[in-house]
Amino acid sequence: MQTVDAAGLAIGDDYPPRIMGVLNVSKESPYDPSVYDDPGEAAAYVDDRLIGEGADIVDVGLESANKRFEVLSAEQELDRLETAVETIESVSGDAVFSIETRYHEVAEAALNRGFDMVNDICGFADPEMPRVCREYDVAVGKMASPPDLERPGAIEDVDEIYDALTRNGLTEKTIVDPAFGGWSEDKTVADDRETFRRLREFRAHGQPILVSINRKNFLRSIAGRDTEGALPVSPAATSMAVERGAHVIRTHDVAETRDAALIGAELGRDRVRRTVETIDVEELDVTAVGEAARHLPEGLDG
Numbered sequence: 001m002q003t004v005d006a007a008g009l010a011i012g013d014d015y016p017p018r019i020m021g022v023l024n025v026s027k028e029s030p031y032d033p034s035v036y037d038d039p040g041e042a043a044a045y046v047d048d049r050l051i052g053e054g055a056d057i058v059d060v061g062l063e064s065a066n067k068r069f070e071v072l073s074a075e076q077e078l079d080r081l082e083t084a085v086e087t088i089e090s091v092s093g094d095a096v097f098s099i100e101t102r103y104h105e106v107a108e109a110a111l112n113r114g115f116d117m118v119n120d121i122c123g124f125a126d127p128e129m130p131r132v133c134r135e136y137d138v139a140v141g142k143m144a145s146p147p148d149l150e151r152p153g154a155i156e157d158v159d160e161i162y163d164a165l166t167r168n169g170l171t172e173k174t175i176v177d178p179a180f181g182g183w184s185e186d187k188t189v190a191d192d193r194e195t196f197r198r199l200r201e202f203r204a205h206g207q208p209i210l211v212s213i214n215r216k217n218f219l220r221s222i223a224g225r226d227t228e229g230a231l232p233v234s235p236a237a238t239s240m241a242v243e244r245g246a247h248v249i250r251t252h253d254v255a256e257t258r259d260a261a262l263i264g265a266e267l268g269r270d271r272v273r274r275t276v277e278t279i280d281v282e283e284l285d286v287t288a289v290g291e292a293a294r295h296l297p298e299g300l301d302g
Contacts, residue, residue, distance in 0.1 A: 002207050004173045006139035007096045007116035009056055011175065011208045013271075017242045017261040020098065020210070020250040021046070021055030025083045026063045039083055043090035051093030054258035058091075059119050059250060060084045061100040071150045074103035081106065085113045098141070102149050104128035111136045121145070121152040123179075124168035133171050141210050141248070142170070143177040153183025156191045158198050162294075165205060175248060177210040178202055182217060192218035196237070199244040200287065204294035208247035213237050214257065235260030243268035 003012035011018055023046055024035045036042035050058050062080040063072045088097045099110035102122035107129060111118070117138050123145035124130050133140040144164040145152045155161050165176045178199070180192050196218070202209050213219060219237050220230035235256045238249055242264030251257040 001203065002172065004139050004175055004208050006057065006173070009096050011139070011247050013247075015247075017246065017265050018056040018248045019054055019254055019258045019261065020057040020059050020248050021050030021053075021095075021254045022059050022061070022250065022252050023050065023087070024061045024064070025080055025087070026061055036087075037083060039086035039090055042083070042087040043092075046087065046091045046095075047093045050254055051091070051095050053254035055095055055254045057096045057098055057117070057248070058088075059098040059100050060087070060115075062106070074105045077101060077103060077106045078109060081109055081113065084110070084115075088114055096139075102126060102152065104132045108132045108136070111138060117141075119143075122149050123152075123164060123177075125149045127168050130169055130171050133173065137173070139173040139175060140171060141175045141177050144179040145183075151184070153179035153181065154187070155179065156184065156187045158191075158195050158201075161195060162201060162205075165202070170205070170207060175208045175210045176202055176205050177212065180211060180213050180216055180218065189218040189221050192216065196241070198291070199241060199246065201291050201294045203245045204291075209245055210248040210250060211241050211246045212250035213241060214249075214251040214253060231256060239264035239267075 001013045003010055003014060009018065023042060025037055025042065036045055046058055062077045062084060096116045097114065098117045098119045099107060099115045100119040100121060101107050102120060102125065104126050107118045117140060118133055119141040120129055121143045123142050125145055125147050126149060142165060143153055144155055144161040146154055147167060155164055161178050178195050180195065214234045215227050215230040219233040223233050225233060231253055234253060238257050238260040241249065242261050249257050249261050
């Protein structure tokens with residue numbers, strides 16, 4: 001499993017689960033508690049509610065990725081970047097700052113203005129994105145998506161999600177994201193639940209895993225909760241996700257998610273990893289034949 005260095009923050013099997021808090025400077029974002037368009041208020045929120053409660057990474061969104069809203073152009077996102085830059089310049093706490101975008105131009109501008117990493121919600125649908133991330137030597141979250149800048153996360157089948165994560169390649173500092181949530185009209189809660197059950201398979205990519213499951217419908221529908229009442233289901237799933245191999249948990253509820261992630265890491269089963277002479281040996285964390293097959297060279301999974 002590759003360890004990724006995100007501006008000095010190590011992410012991987014040998015390190016604690018990392019918490020990614022969320023800040024939106026997009027007026028149309030649906031979750032109001034994280035939405036700010038005033039840099040001073042946004043910075044106070046980051047210091048008090050994100051970094052103050054244990055966030056290692058702060059992910060800043062310039063537009064809502066909700067499929068109900070019109071997709072902004074790169075130029076429109078760049079118009080909002082100033083608010084994000086002023087915010088991180090005003091933050092007093094210490095964190096890795098991630099820019100959420102689908103455009104390489106926005107990523108490059110943000111990296112030049114103080115951001116530390118990229119969260120690409122379209123999974124390198126912009127073929128220039130991996131080049132920018134390599135040139136700036138930054139960590140990048142890659143969400144499983146079709147090769148279409150207007151359809152982030154719009155894949156339903158678990159096998160297709162798995163394959164999409166390698167489209168346009170992986171950088172050495174890529175963190176893979178299986179794209180939980182209602183990104184398309186066809187995606188169902190059953191699809192998300194199947195992806196979650198098979199989360200261990202994504203370890204076969206050899207890169208750290210990021211999950212964004214906070215208050216998602218596939219969890220809250222189990223307990224019969226609306227978004228406001230769904231806090232308890234998220235930490236429950238967080239512990240399970242970490243035990244199944246997740247390394248970064250993206251959340252609006254930082255304190256609760258942090259505690260749940262630590263429980264999952266501490267009480268999960270240890271995998272045997274050692275070096276025998278010059279050979280690295282690692283016990284595969286698998287529970288089914290299909291999971292094991294992911295780790296075999298192509299042609300040997302029959």
